[in-house]
Amino acid sequence: MDEALLRSLTPSVIGVLVRRGADFAAAEDAVQEALIEALRVWPADPPRDPKGWLVTVAWRKFLDATRADAARRRREDLVEDQPPPGPAPATDDTLQLYFLCAHPSLTPASAVALTLRAVGGLTTRQIAEAYLVPEATMAQRISRAKRTVSGVRFDRPGDVATVLRVLYLVFNEGYSGDVDLAAEAIRLTRQLAAVIDHPEVSGLLALMLLHHARRAARTAPDGSLVPLAEQDRGLWDTALIAEGVAILQAALARDRLGEFQAQAAVAALHCDAPTAEETDWVQIVEWYDELVRLTDSPVVRLNRAVAVGEADGPRAGLAALAALDDSLPRHPAVAAYLHERDGDPRTAARLYAEAADRAPHLAERDHLTRQAARLNALLRRSAESASSAEDR
Amino acid sequence: MAKYLLLKHYRGAPAAVNNVPMDRWTPEEISAHVQYMRDFADRLEKSGEYVGGEALAPEGTWVRYDGEGRPPVTDGPFAETKDLIAGWMVIDVDSYERAVELAGELSAAPGAGGEPIHEWLELRPFLAPQPTIDECHG
Numbered sequence: 001m002d003e004a005l006l007r008s009l010t011p012s013v014i015g016v017l018v019r020r021g022a023d024f025a026a027a028e029d030a031v032q033e034a035l036i037e038a039l040r041v042w043p044a045d046p047p048r049d050p051k052g053w054l055v056t057v058a059w060r061k062f063l064d065a066t067r068a069d070a071a072r073r074r075r076e077d078l079v080e081d082q083p084p085p086g087p088a089p090a091t092d093d094t095l096q097l098y099f100l101c102a103h104p105s106l107t108p109a110s111a112v113a114l115t116l117r118a119v120g121g122l123t124t125r126q127i128a129e130a131y132l133v134p135e136a137t138m139a140q141r142i143s144r145a146k147r148t149v150s151g152v153r154f155d156r157p158g159d160v161a162t163v164l165r166v167l168y169l170v171f172n173e174g175y176s177g178d179v180d181l182a183a184e185a186i187r188l189t190r191q192l193a194a195v196i197d198h199p200e201v202s203g204l205l206a207l208m209l210l211h212h213a214r215r216a217a218r219t220a221p222d223g224s225l226v227p228l229a230e231q232d233r234g235l236w237d238t239a240l241i242a243e244g245v246a247i248l249q250a251a252l253a254r255d256r257l258g259e260f261q262a263q264a265a266v267a268a269l270h271c272d273a274p275t276a277e278e279t280d281w282v283q284i285v286e287w288y289d290e291l292v293r294l295t296d297s298p299v300v301r302l303n304r305a306v307a308v309g310e311a312d313g314p315r316a317g318l319a320a321l322a323a324l325d326d327s328l329p330r331h332p333a334v335a336a337y338l339h340e341r342d343g344d345p346r347t348a349a350r351l352y353a354e355a356a357d358r359a360p361h362l363a364e365r366d367h368l369t370r371q372a373a374r375l376n377a378l379l380r381r382s383a384e385s386a387s388s389a390e391d392r
Numbered sequence: 393m394a395k396y397l398l399l400k401h402y403r404g405a406p407a408a409v410n411n412v413p414m415d416r417w418t419p420e421e422i423s424a425h426v427q428y429m430r431d432f433a434d435r436l437e438k439s440g441e442y443v444g445g446e447a448l449a450p451e452g453t454w455v456r457y458d459g460e461g462r463p464p465v466t467d468g469p470f471a472e473t474k475d476l477i478a479g480w481m482v483i484d485v486d487s488y489e490r491a492v493e494l495a496g497e498l499s500a501a502p503g504a505g506g507e508p509i510h511e512w513l514e515l516r517p518f519l520a521p522q523p524t525i526d527e528c529h530g
Contacts, residue, residue, distance in 0.1 A: 222423055223430065353415045357450050365447075370422050372415035
């Protein structure tokens, strides 16, 4: 069964139900039930017209739920007949759904869950598995989110920036569960790019593709993290890189720079270097300068300090770092790296151990502990050879 | 079946036999340790005895209610002397003996020099939910 097709039809089927008069929450529930039924029935009995099948089943589910509701409330005056389909094309429905599911009144976690269900066509169970929470918890999060947006008009244009933030969050969650959220984020961003023409949508899509292209090289066979400089660049996906670069170049040519385009430009410069030594750090620093101008984010400044360290030497990097708050996440890791490059393994080892204590991810913590261990072993060896030289 | 919580401590447990901090191991020894832990969890999953497990960051905060309309009081970071949990694993096994056997295996994870750490792990039985039989035949 083509699950990707099933999922890609979800937003337009919700749109059909909404135009027939269902409110968003009821339409979304009905389509979710139809999806679950499709997953059950389609493998043995695939429909000739998948979208028609989904619309019919979802509409029936909606009517059943409405009747049950009405019976409960002793009101029998609800829609019985199928109203004619409205005139709006499916692409508008899809775009409206993106806006609604990323509505600013939603918390990021709710917006992510609702987007994955209503736009992505994932089942509650799949979303729960991807975020490692119980299914009942995820179901509650989604129904609360739907109540929050219940008063929002479906036909108002939203802010594309909020949608991009939600998709970026999904991408960053990666692939811990059964569902590959990074791949899902790319699919949803592609689908968004098909219905709205916006350079930052292209920027985000390019950014995701360029990061995704390096995924196979990012983890060693034993599961440990491989930093960019040590990756086997032969494992990078050149087709994804080419696609990402092309999308980015077309976006940049429109001269409406935004943070995702600038981040993608940094990623593209890394992808463009045949070896780590050939990386164009000077240009990367320039892109970070743009990013500081666009976002004024301390995390961007931290990344910029790394790039300055590579472009102008570790002392310059440490000077850039000195201006930043050392409680920033990854600050000790950056400091450790720059101190090691500056020829001070003792300070670097201490900072790597501190960085490991503060690491937000298990794989990152193991990696940083290994770095501390590597330097401590080096220091032990040089202390031993110094003392054996004295003995002689 | 009975559920048990296995607790690993950063601090507060009796000293391990092979008690060398991880950043003093070689990188290869760290890799071997990580692999052992992963294999252990995989094996338990296959035997149908694994429920869940996660590692915890070493920092944390005490929090308590401070009365109506007031924000909670926080106290942190933890003092150096505080008992500090590094991670937990929940297993569902047939007997106490099986739980002890598994905790022993986990404690044998390799550390410095590739030798077992002999780390002390805390093993805690869960209180079962309410019983289904309410007659007490003495």
